[in-house]
Amino acid sequence: xxxxxxxxxxxxxxxxxxxxxxxxxxxxxxxxxxxxxxxxxxxxxxxxxxxxxxxxxxxxxxxxxxxxxxxxxxxxxxxxxxxxxxxxxxxxxxxxxxxxxxxxxxxxxxxxxxxxxxxxxxxxxxxxxxxxxxxxxxxxxxxxxxxxxxxxxxxxxxxxxxxxxxxxxxxxxxxxxxxxxxxxxxxxxxxxxxxxxxxxxxxxxxxxxxxxxxxxxxxxxxxxxxxxxxxxxxxxxxxxxxxxxxxxxxxxxxxxxxxxxxxxxxxxxxxxxxxxxxxxxxxxxxxxxxxxxxxxxxxxxxxxxxxxxxxxxxxxxxxxxxxxxxxxxxxxxxxxxxxxxxxxxxxxxxxxxxxxxxxxxxxxxxxxxxxxxxxxxxxxxxxxxxxxxxxxxxxxxxxxxxxxxxxx
Ligand code: BGC
Numbered sequence: 001x002x003x004x005x006x007x008x009x010x011x012x013x014x015x016x017x018x019x020x021x022x023x024x025x026x027x028x029x030x031x032x033x034x035x036x037x038x039x040x041x042x043x044x045x046x047x048x049x050x051x052x053x054x055x056x057x058x059x060x061x062x063x064x065x066x067x068x069x070x071x072x073x074x075x076x077x078x079x080x081x082x083x084x085x086x087x088x089x090x091x092x093x094x095x096x097x098x099x100x101x102x103x104x105x106x107x108x109x110x111x112x113x114x115x116x117x118x119x120x121x122x123x124x125x126x127x128x129x130x131x132x133x134x135x136x137x138x139x140x141x142x143x144x145x146x147x148x149x150x151x152x153x154x155x156x157x158x159x160x161x162x163x164x165x166x167x168x169x170x171x172x173x174x175x176x177x178x179x180x181x182x183x184x185x186x187x188x189x190x191x192x193x194x195x196x197x198x199x200x201x202x203x204x205x206x207x208x209x210x211x212x213x214x215x216x217x218x219x220x221x222x223x224x225x226x227x228x229x230x231x232x233x234x235x236x237x238x239x240x241x242x243x244x245x246x247x248x249x250x251x252x253x254x255x256x257x258x259x260x261x262x263x264x265x266x267x268x269x270x271x272x273x274x275x276x277x278x279x280x281x282x283x284x285x286x287x288x289x290x291x292x293x294x295x296x297x298x299x300x301x302x303x304x305x306x307x308x309x310x311x312x313x314x315x316x317x318x319x320x321x322x323x324x325x326x327x328x329x330x331x332x333x334x335x336x337x338x339x340x341x342x343x344x345x346x347x348x349x350x351x352x353x354x355x356x357x358x359x360x361x362x363x364x365x366x367x368x369x370x371x372x373x374x375x376x377x378x379x380x381x382x383x384x385x386x387x388x389x390x391x392x393x394x395x396x397x398x399x400x401x402x403x404x405x406x407x408x
Contacts, residue, residue: 101344102222102286102346103181103219103220103222104140104141104181104220104378105140105373105378105379106138106139106140106141106369106378106379106406106407107140107141107142107143107180107181107379107380108134108139108142108143108380108381108383108384108390109142109143109145109348109349109380109381109382109383109384110126110130110144110145110383110384111145111382111383111386111388112385112386112387113125113126113145114126114144114145114146114168114171114187115145115146115147115187115188116147117147117150118150122386123386123393124386124393126171127393128174129396130384130385130391131175131177131178131180132178133391133396133398134178134180134384135178135180137398137403137407138407139180140180140181141175141181141220141380142175142180142182142183142384143183143224144168144171144172144183144184145185145187145188145227146168146184146185146186146187147187147188148160148164148186148189148206149186149188149189149190149191149199149202149203149206151164152205152206152209154202157205158201158202158205158209159209160206160209160210172184172221176217176218176220176221180220181220181222182220182221183222183223183258183346183380184210184221184222184223185223185224185225185226185227185258186203186207186225186226186227187227188227189203189226189227192226192229192233193229193230193231193232193233194231194232195232196232196233196236200240200243203226203240203244204243204244204247207223207225207244207247207248208247208251210223211223211247211248211250211251211252211255212251214252214255215251215252217255219255221255222257222258222286223255223256223257224257224258224348225244225248225257225258225259225260226241226244226260227265228260228264228290229241229260229265230262230263230264234263235262237261238262238274241260242276242279245257245278245279245282246278254284255284256284256285256286257282257284257285257286258285258286258288258346258348259275259279259287260273260287260289260348261273264290265288265289265290266290267289267290267291267329267330267333268329268332270287270289270332270336271332271333273287273336275340275343280341280343285343286344286345286346287337287340287343287344287345288345288347288348289345289347289348290347290348290349290382291326291329291347291349291350291368292350292352293325294314294322294325296308296311296314297311297315297316297352297356297360297364298351298352300312300313300314300355300356301353301355302353302355312355313357314356314360315356315357315360316352316356316360316363317360317363318363318367323367326367326368326371327371330377331375333345333375333377334375334376344378345375345376345377345378346377346378346379346380347368347372347377347378347379347380348379348380349380350365350369350372350379350381351365351382351383351388352364352365353387353388354387354388358401358402361402361405362401362405363405365381365405365406366405366406366408369381369405390402390403390406
């Protein structure tokens with residue numbers, strides 16, 4: 001993997017020279033501008049996510065207690081996870097990629113907590129004890145969605161409230177003490193979907209402050225620039241992302257930094273994301289996609305998705321056609337990663353809402369987790385103790401069947 005990426009980087013570097021040479025041989029004037037590596041265009045994704053997601057309003061899913069142990073799913077293939085190989089030393093004097101592997105692989109989202117307008121507003125407050133429970137269950141990281149836009153000034157300099165920084169510091173500290181990595185993101189910056197340009201400076205200021213504030217954290221604290229860019233942001237997001245990436249890099253040169261595509265980070269649209277040379281050559285950049293396919297199964301009866309009551313009772317049996325719908329999309333993601341120097345991939349959200357029947361949920365969850373691992377994707381389940389949850393906030397018990405689907 002590392003060699004491939006090194007080769008890609010080397011090719012990018014010498015490509016302008018090669019093109020110049022060819023141009024020089026064919027045209028008397030030669031050439032003077034560098035050329036980007038070409039990307040094979042992918043056909044657009046026509047899966048349910050795209051259309052159904054457009055009806056999503058970002059409201060919390062109702063809470064549910066994690067259910068009591070249920071029978072394990074049967075007939076689900078359980079391929080063993082294959083991790084990406086450790087990087088090899090390069091014989092060239094070029095900078096060697098420090099690590100082609102993310103410092104975490106299996107995690108869970110602390111959803112419905114800090115991405116609510118105020119922690120607790122959606123029924124959940126992060127508990128310190130969760131961290132040891134999560135680690136003890138076999139996870140190695142959490143994703144921490146935070147609605148920073150609710151805590152930053154509306155006008156320049158867009159200062160972030162000290163209190164939220166203290167709260168997030170505490171959550172990160174507790175997670176690290178439990179040996180969990182943290183993917184810290186910007187979540188539910190809703191105005192970005194309707195008027196991204198008007199909010200670009202504010203988002204940049206938020207990231208400038210976060211980069212500075214967390215610059216001394218260990219490498220297991222990663223940044224994710226934006227949760228599920230969508231709407232009006234779609235066409236402008238890639239450029240905006242490049243700017244944010246460069247800005248964080250100026251302060252935090254080694255931090256693992258997560259990038260994504262528009263269209264709600266859907267798997268089928270990741271391949272439409274063209275990476276700049278800078279991002280392509282950056283050794284600590286990884287990509288994320290979210291996975292909720294088929295949407296009519298994972299979001300049946302979800303109050304925040306208009307019309308989802310019509311999907312009630314949708315099952316996931318794991319037949320060949322259903323499996324292929326998932327593996328085809330995962331393969332598209334793998335192919336895109338391979339064409340981009342084997343950039344590491346995190347399936348940063350996937351899950352089925354608790355309105356689905358438990359056996360289908362377990363089957364689907366297990367299938368997605370194993371298929372992701374088979375392709376070397378890290379994953380973070382959506383989410384811990386709410387409507388998609390694996391843990392009862394009152395019972396303080398895991399849904400053992402769902403947990404086993406994630407971590408066999
Ligand atoms: C959103 C949640 C939603 C989940 C599943 C997440 O990205 O932040 O509000 O429940 O996706 O739809």
